[in-house]
Amino acid sequence: MRAARTLVLGAALGSAAGAVLLRRRARSRDRVELYFDDGTLVTVGKGQPDAERLLSPARELLVAARG
Amino acid sequence: MAQTADALEHLTEISSQIEAAVVLDREGTVVAATVDDERAGRMAGAALELFRRADEQREQELVQLDAALEGGSVFVVRDADRLIAATTRAEPTVGLVFYDLKSCLRSLGEAPPEKPKPKPKRAPAKRRTTTPRSRTTTRKKKDESG
Numbered sequence: 001m002r003a004a005r006t007l008v009l010g011a012a013l014g015s016a017a018g019a020v021l022l023r024r025r026a027r028s029r030d031r032v033e034l035y036f037d038d039g040t041l042v043t044v045g046k047g048q049p050d051a052e053r054l055l056s057p058a059r060e061l062l063v064a065a066r067g
Numbered sequence: 068m069a070q071t072a073d074a075l076e077h078l079t080e081i082s083s084q085i086e087a088a089v090v091l092d093r094e095g096t097v098v099a100a101t102v103d104d105e106r107a108g109r110m111a112g113a114a115l116e117l118f119r120r121a122d123e124q125r126e127q128e129l130v131q132l133d134a135a136l137e138g139g140s141v142f143v144v145r146d147a148d149r150l151i152a153a154t155t156r157a158e159p160t161v162g163l164v165f166y167d168l169k170s171c172l173r174s175l176g177e178a179p180p181e182k183p184k185p186k187p188k189r190a191p192a193k194r195r196t197t198t199p200r201s202r203t204t205t206r207k208k209k210d211e212s213g
Contacts, residue, residue, distance in 0.1 A: 032134040033161075036127035050124070057117035058134035061141045064109035065087035065102065065154040 030055055071099035074174045078153075082167040084160065086139070088153040090175070091115065098149065114152035118143050131168075133161055144168045146176060 031045040032054040044051050071090050079085055079101055089100040089107050095115040100107035122129040131144040140159050143152045151168050 030134075030136050032121065032132060034121050034124060034129055035131045036125055037130050038127045040125070040127065042124060044124075053120050054117060055134065055136070057113045057120065058141050059136060061110055061113035061117060061134075061152060062136055062139050062154050064106055064113055065141075066139075067102075067106055 032058060071175055074171050075099050075101050077174075078167060078171040082164065084155045084164055085153045085167065086155055088151060088168075088171075089114065090149055090151050090172075092149055110152060110154075114141075114143050114150060117141075118145065118150060131165060133165070140164075142168055144172060146172045149175065 029046075030051075031043055032051070034042040034044070036042070044054055046052075046055065075088055075090065078088060087100075087102050087106075087110065089102070089110045090098040091111040091114065092098060095111050097104070097107045097111045100110070102110065117134070118129065118132065121132050129145070131142070133140055133142045135158070137157070139157050140155045140161075141152065142155070142164055143150055144165065145151075149172060151172050153164065153168055155164055
């Protein structure tokens, strides 16, 4: 009985930790890709300079679209 | 305006990934949208700000961008005098969304097709009730003087 409880508790903690990790990973994927007329592609990811300058209006756009 | 609204309606019909879209001019004025006016105005403002900030990144002109965010993605594509901004669920098929947005903008640039002129209706042919006349040939009168 005790072993079963420990197992259930362990599974619950594991899934919670997994959810947090997945959420963090998803957050870290925030990035903007810019396509210029000469064919160049510039990717600005979270943590890079200017990233928040671009990510902020992008988030506003998404929030506005969803009301 | 009606043409733009039709193009946006077509866009949301063909692309299941696009949740909301707005067409705006280079000044940020909403031309047409799939959402209500208030949301469209906010979307247009944010899209224009995003596009302007991104355009400052390099000397070359920016043609399109996409931003992958936690809860979804946003796309902005421009043509000569308009921008189209759209939002999708997370992890969309980026190439396909760009293709659909560009097609939508291209369709806005095209003149509406001219309606073909209706052909004038011919009066129904009268039925002959009498037997057709025998063919008559006209001969040139011989020159009597010759």
